[in-house]
Amino acid sequence: MFKLRDYQQETISNLYKSMRSGHRSIMVQQPPRTGKTVIMADIARRATAKGNRVLFVVHRQEIVQQVIETFQADGVDMNLTKIGMVQTITRHTADLDPPQIIFVDEAHHALARTYKRILEAFPDAYKLLFTATPYRLNGEGFTDIADDLIIGKPVSWLIDHRFLAPVDYYAPSQIDTSKLRTKRTGDYSEDSIKEAMKPKIYGNAVKHYEKLGGGKQAIAYTYNVDSALKLAQAFNSHGVTARAVSGSTPKEERNQIIEDYRAGRIRIVTNAELFTEGLDLPNVDCVIMLRPTQSLSLYLQFAMRSMNPREGKTAIIIDHVGNVERFGLPTDDRQWSLEGRKKGKSSSGATIKSVTVCPVCFASFYRTNDICPYCGSPLGEEKELEVVDDVQLKKVTKSRLAIVKRIQSSAIMKNVDGKRPSELNSLKEIQAYAKLKNYKPGWAYHYAKQRGLIK
Incomplete structure (x- = not known):
């Protein structure tokens, strides 16, 4: 049985409090390198000690054996525990004994159909969705799969208390x-x-x-x-x-x-x-x-x-x-939230091309279409x-990053200068246009919503 750190105990306490309040699908944010697997092992040990079954879903084969070793070291009853890759488990949900608790590791992936199929197959189970980053690149939120969010200690606190290295x-x-x-x-x-x-x-x-x-x-x-x-x-x-x-x-x-x-x-x-x-x-x-x-x-x-x-x-x-x-x-x-941030339409099946640099805002990214995902400028x-x-x-210092942000803002302002509102391609461009024209603060939001750029 592991000796848990105070912040890990606090996360577990907050999680149980959420479960007692009626939440059944809970996302847990815990920064990288702070023992998410150890926290899950402690919960699994308590669950299996009461005869409850546990299902643990991972997305990489390399992690499976690591989780098994951690669970065994913490005294989890492995006869009541199934640990496997999402690609395998999603095809065999009908063959599994219904679990009382489902753990999802790296749960920012859990909006994929393979994960949803597993979560929906066991409606009576508690779903505990662990991730360091409740954030999706395409802007989707997690309200479809989670009804509460437990937030762990911030990175600065963990460094100050020597749980992470500076x-x-x-x-x-x-x-x-x-x-x-x-x-x-x-x-x-x-x-x-x-x-x-x-x-x-x-x-x-x-x-x-x-x-x-x-x-x-x-x-x-x-x-x-x-x-x-x-x-x-x-x-x-x-x-x-x-x-x-x-x-x-x-x-x-x-x-x-x-x-x-x-x-x-x-x-x-x-x-x-x-x-x-x-x-x-x-x-x-x-x-x-x-x-x-x-x-x-x-x-x-x-x-x-x-x-x-x-x-x-x-x-x-x-x-x-x-x-x-x-x-x-x-x-x-x-600041973490279950709510999504819409960034415009994207295709999850898009082919990733080579690294591209936007000529306007200088952002580097893997190109999926002909529009810069940061400032909305067309790409050549x-x-x-x-x-x-x-x-x-x-x-790197914070003052240096502030200069970068100012440069990026200036580049977007230059890009929208002289355009008509109908020619703006992103929320950032609309906000820059509103600033350039000294429009009232609410104009950008309402116009972007009218254009369908935000929901």
Whole structure:
């Protein structure tokens, strides 16, 4: 039986209080690296001790054995417990003994049909939906599957109380503030923005790891399999032991790499589409980001992978693609809600293309159509991101991020100047237009609703 931390006990207490209040499908927000599986194991132990059945749903095969080991170590009755992948369980709900409790791991995925089929198959069960980020990239909320939200301690509190490691975050200084010039409106001019900010992948990953990483064990997130292989080769050629893994790596080889990494025989693992959610690698002290993302969930999983605490430790995050300028620091406190935020229509089955940079707002993202998902500007022909080796990454501060936000706002204002309202393509453009024209505060909301851009 594990000795739970006070904040974990508080989450469990709040969860039981919600259940006693009549809620039966409860989403639980708990930041990455703070023991979601341990919390679920404690609840499962109490449930199975009373003869109740438990179903635990995961979305990656690598996590299944890890959950089994945690549950066994905490004394959960495994004869009353079923742990499996969503892809398997969704096809065999009729074969299962009805559970009294269903746990869903990484529950921000739970709006998918496969998860809903499982949840709907057992209407009498309590559904406990755990996630670090109750947020969906397409703006959907979770009110269809959850009737209450339990929010865990904020990241800043967890760092202050030494449950997470503090962070030094390095990113490209894409903004040369000496080149910025303001107009009479107080916004930066278009020409000075172009001079001050350039959309590229910045910095040589090996050199910056050698300078900033301090020899720490690291995970590098790349944007495709080929880049993961090339990066591992580059590290090895500089005497830093590295291995590349991806979803196509054979299971036996992948398991051996994980074992060698945990034993310290490998310094760096480079990967594409792997090691994002759930998998426990406690000795990660450094994260290297070479993959731009527009997903807050993915960004926080990337960044906080390095924040397992240890006496005297400061985690290192080296962000070569400016993700921090889209989402802020991983240590920022965020407001979570079950309510959705509509961002316009999107296709969940859209084909993801190569990394694209918007020429107007400089956002980096995986392109799914011909409109920038951030500012609504039309996109031209795709170009590969240029890698600039001789750029020095600098420590990120809140004041620097404030300048970025001001630049992005200025770029959107420039984009809407001279347009008619009917030519505006996003809520952000409508808000910028209203500000430009000094319209009353409620105009943007009502016009966006009239246009169908918000519901």
